[in-house]
Amino acid sequence: MGVLENKARARTFYKYLSKVYDRVNTFVWTEEMRAEALEMLDVDADDRVLDVGCGTGFGTEGLLQHTDNVYGLDQSPHQLEKAWAKFGKHDPVQFHFGDAERLPFKDGSFDAVWSSGSIEYWPNPVEGLREMRRVVKPGGTVLVVGPDYPESTVFQKLADAIMLFYDAEEADRMFHEAGFEDVEHVVQQAKPGSPKAIVSVARAPERSEGAD
Template sequence: MGILEDKRRARLFYKYLSKVYDTVNPFIWNEEMRAEALTMLDVEEGDRVLDVGCGTGFATEGLLEHTENVHGLDQSVHQLEKAWDKLGKHDPVSFYRGDAERLPFKDDTFDVVWSSGSIEYWPDPVATLRDMRRVVKPGGQVLVVGPNNPKSTVMQKVANAIMLFEMGPSYDPDIAITTVARDPDEE
């Protein structure tokens, strides 16, 4: 069991990680990777966007390059404090403390729902994806960006220790979803 499977332990983990998160993050998830992921979305200037698991606001910054109306959600108050310090004065960006499995928004609220580096910590990814679908407007877009297989054995052991999903021999990045989720009934 990874240390982040339990939400209480995850909050404690991020309390301390938030102090160095922005220093460590570029080695795992950098601006080039973020820009590449954002090309999978068609975000228009007036779109209302939800960033699920926004952490310290790294992806939120990228989303703000496409629209001003970004809403970040994270379970860690410490991560949100960092995000607010960086971006809180950028109106109308808003930050909310909440659970990805129970999004505190009404149905059909957002044009785009985005999450990066968060799915591997969701105890019930299917429930979270359903709730994302609930809050995205009909015809809207949902993109979830997750980790790739670590290249070194050491990094794989570190990832397996903290992530909900082990990325060992059965992990196959070739089956990762890399397209924008669409309603199967519309295809």
Template sequence: MGVLENKARARLFYKYLSKVYDQVNPFIWNEEMRDEALGLLDLQADDHVLDVGCGTGFATEGLLQHTEHVYGLDQSIHQMQKAWKKFGKNDQVKFHRGDAERLPFKDGSFDAIWSSGSIEYWPNPVDALEEFRRVVKPGHKVLVVGPDYPKSTVFQKMADAIMLFYDEEEAQRMFEEAGFVDIEHHIQQRKPGSPRAITTVARAPEK
């Protein structure tokens, strides 16, 4: 388990990263990549969508282009304070502080769930994905963006020491174990040589 797959360490890490996150993030995960991923979710204007690990609100901003019913959840108060300054003052987004592995919502609360840049910090990703399946409506989609596993052995060792990196095979295993169906994986990259993201879209089974 990587050093940042620990909730206390991750909160401390984001306490400081939150100060520069909006400046650093576009070099790894930009608007074009976000919007491409959003297209995979097929959102409708009246959908209620949960953004798990909303951070400073980069993905939240994209979700608001598709629906007015957006809920943001994060464990880092420092990240959420940034997001609240952007959207919370005008009640554009309903924010909740919470844990991906114990979502504070009733079964079937959402039409879709989005999570980008968060799974790599979850100590128990399958537990969180099971929570996603619980709170999304049966037959509806979830989308998770995480860091693709590096090809270089040197970078693999570095990645494993820091946080969760995974490939399509591991993503498939996690989503199947969590009970999802119709699982698809897409590799996204800002430009050749830059870090690769693995974007997984899956559907909760019909009851």
């Protein structure tokens, strides 16, 4: 487990990163990459969407271009303060302080669930994915953006020591263990030489006949 795959250390890390996050983020995760991912999520105007690990609201901002029914959740009060400054605490986004591995929402609460730049800090990513499957409606879409595993052996060792990096094969394993069936992956990169992101899109299983 990487040093930042610990909730307390991650909160401390984001306490300081929140001050410069929006400037640093654009070098790794651009508006163009976000737009491509949003096309994969395919949100309708009346969809209710949850942004897990919303941070300062970069992904949230993109979601608001497609629907007005956006909910944001993050475990970092410092990141949420930045998001509140942009959007307000309750309108147009309903923000919640909470844990990705214990989402404070009822089963089937959302038409779609989005998470960008968050899974790499979860101590138990499969549990977080299970929670996302729980709160999305049967047949609903879940999209997760995380850091693609480096090709260099040196960077692989460094990545493993810091937080979760993973490739499509590992993403398949995590999503299937969490109960998803159909999973697709796209690798994105802001420019040659910059860190790569892996976008995974999965559909929650339809409720079987006779299920409660």
